[in-house]
Amino acid sequence: MIYIFGHKNPDTDSIVASLVLAHLKKKLGIKTQACRLGPINEESQYILNRFKINAPRYLKNVKTQVADIPYTKASVGTLTTSIMEAIHLMEKEELRSLAVVSKHNHVMGIVDLQELALTFIRTYEKELNAPFNNICEGLSSSPLTRTTPPFYINGEIIVLAYHYDTLKKKDILKDYHIAIVGDRHDITALAIEKNVSLIIVTGNHNLPQELIDKADAKDITIISTPFDSYETSKKLPLCKTIATYLKRDADYFGDQDYLSWVVEDMKNKPNQSAFPVVDEKNRYLGMLSRKNLIGAQGKSVILVDHNEYIQSAEGLREAVILEIYDHHKLGDIKTTYPLQFKNLPLGSTSTLLLQEFLERHMMPDDAYCGLILGGIISDTLMLTSPTTTDTDRRYVALLEKHLDLDVNDFARDMFKAGTALGTISTKELFYKDLKWFESDEKKACISQIFTLDIDTLKEREEELENLMIKIKTENKNAYVILSITDILKKGSYIYYEPDSKYLATYCFGPNIHKGKFLEGIVSRKKQVMPKVMEFISSSNL
Incomplete structure (x- = not known):
């Protein structure tokens, strides 16, 4: 399976991009799964509901799990399996251990080939207690x-x-x-x-x-x-069941266990050569040995709308990144192998993915056209952001005509749904569209809140400032900035915690103060983030 996902605290463009790219891959006959790294915001949910598309699956992380490793789909024994049959199975499948399961396929333990062999080398069995069959x-x-x-x-x-x-x-x-x-x-x-x-x-x-x-x-x-009498006398003891030699205390792994746990557990069990793998109901799936870990690769992933580790899924360094589709600055992601990396200065990743369809002389299904339209409008603030390009404008016009809708009405309804506070907490509001950036040991987090009702948000001003101070306390080397963007006034109110005063001054000028409105500042990507990165990347600042 190939997992497609955008950044943490996903915005509409990130959610849309994962779904649209998975839609394209499906049309190309490639099996993928659209995922998300955080909750769906109200704006994104509005678009999904309107076009009747299910939300991407939540992905906790992309750490390598046992399910990602090609473990051996080995045969099993039961409590009545004979020693002879167990040895035959292990020799045939080149196993050193055999899992023993119940009638419900639950793992009960393992038997070792070496131990079975040594038992009959050292002793001559005269006593027999074995099933007639x-x-x-x-x-x-x-x-x-x-x-x-x-x-x-x-x-x-x-x-x-x-x-x-x-x-x-x-x-x-x-x-x-x-x-x-x-x-x-x-x-x-x-x-x-x-x-x-x-x-x-x-x-x-x-x-x-x-x-x-x-x-x-x-x-x-x-x-x-x-068989003659000699052969018969030698084979009879091997008709006993393997139950006597069952190691019930043997370790086993769930297919969702992380590789880091597995490696550590194997170190603590040097005498156990293989480990059963089970599902969440303890049902047998296969056997995992140390040789299975040699050259094992993690999950296959495709990134959309980001290309920085700090914004991506936990465990990304363990994964195999196949492709990246983005419209932001180049980040810090590195690979030891070539990959497809498409990064264009467009207003949204949704724009880039529609381009991918059109270059193949294809058109997304209508529902996905609606998603793309929402993604472009969201990321360009209805084509008013300085990141907007002629390509974005051309594609919005194309989609408006294709879907036969009024794009202004659609944008108004979408922004209205996205800025409605409802019962959302201040913390949820702050983290809803927050991105972390880092350079060396310095970090900065920039939260952006879009609104059509600035007065309601100003009632939470003190809570937001306290939250920024708390984030700074928990992240000593971090700077914290909040941009509350008024969609109607086409500008942003800037807030920051006390220790980030110098950063705010560097980014917005010497006259900046908490809550100041800056007309025309609407794009975090183009108008805020470059100055922030410049500041935290310089050792002299």
């Missing part, structure tokens, strides 16, 4: 009798290589024995007489019907295997 499968055997055997066969393995008289005289055979016998019918008859737990006839030898009938009468199961 495991025995039949492990020995490629089939029943000769009609009896219904117990689910589990319990007993002691014995190879009947003795002479008949020896067995009879020394009373070697007991009812708990699992007897392995060849084509010696007298020995088989003695085993039936002694009520052994199970008789295994090796070499696929046939038995007289008389012996089979006697076994059926005494409810003794006889099976036939193609």
Whole structure:
């Protein structure tokens, strides 16, 4: 999946750009998902509602998660899986560990190939407690009798290589024995007489019907295997279940766990070679080993309306940036590989993305044309911002005609919805359109609030000033500026916290004071941010 998103505290252009680019990619046959890094503001919601488009998905961060890593879709065992089958699966799929799951596919633990192998190198297993089906499968055997055997066969393995008289005289055979016998019918008859737990006839030898009938009468199961007595005696212990060797305390990871956690946990578990991966309901998905982490890449992303780390998603340095579409200054994002980076001096990223459609001789669906129109109008303040270009004006006229609407009425309704305060808190208002900028160790945050009712906003002046002081307290090396832009008067009221006085003077002149109205100052990108960056980038200021 490729995630498309704009900057933190998304404005309308950022929301629109993510949706429109995802729309374009879909038309080009590329699977992507439009996302956002913060809440939808009232202006954006108005546009989405008007054109009946769902909001982009909220994306908390783009840190690399287990789901982003190509872990192994390995087979699993259950509590009744035989050791033989487990070893076969691990050898076939080149695994060192096998996950064991319940009937609901929930992970119960793991078994290790090395531990299973060492168990049978060090000891000779005579005791057997194994499901009958495991025995039949492990020995490629089939029943000769009609009896219904117990689910589990319990007993002691014995190879009947003795002479008949020896067995009879020394009373070697007991009812708990699992007897392995060849084509010696007298020995088989003695085993039936002694009520052994199970008789295994090796070499696929046939038995007289008389012996089979006697076994059926005494409810003794006889099976036939193609293996000889030696092979049978070696394979039988491997028919036991893996339950005895299950490591229930083994670590496992959720597919949403972050890679940083995974690496740290693996360091603390040096003896565990592989780790089950589960979903949010603890259902098994696959196995993750250390070799899966070699060369693993993070999420694939496309950035719109920004190209700076401080404005982007947490974990961006772990992600693979495929493309960037923007109309701001060049930021600090770096990659070790080439990518498509389209950055043009236009009034909005929405303008740039409509251009992408038109260059391909395509037109967005009507609903997305409406979104683009809203994005351009929002970012250019209805074409009054100094960032507005002839391309923006031409595209607004094109979309107005295409959608058959009155652009002035549309803009008025959109700005009215976007500036309505309602029950929004002062903090939400301040952070709604806030951007951080940084250079070396210095940072600056610039919040911009658009309004059609400046008197109502002035009632919150003290709260806004206290909030700026609080932000400064929490960010010692930061400067804080607020621009309240009056859409009708086409200018902004400038506020700043006390320690940012020098910055405000540098940006707006020596006569600046808190709450001063500056006519014509409406663009943070073109009229405020360049001076701010110039100030914080200079060590002499």
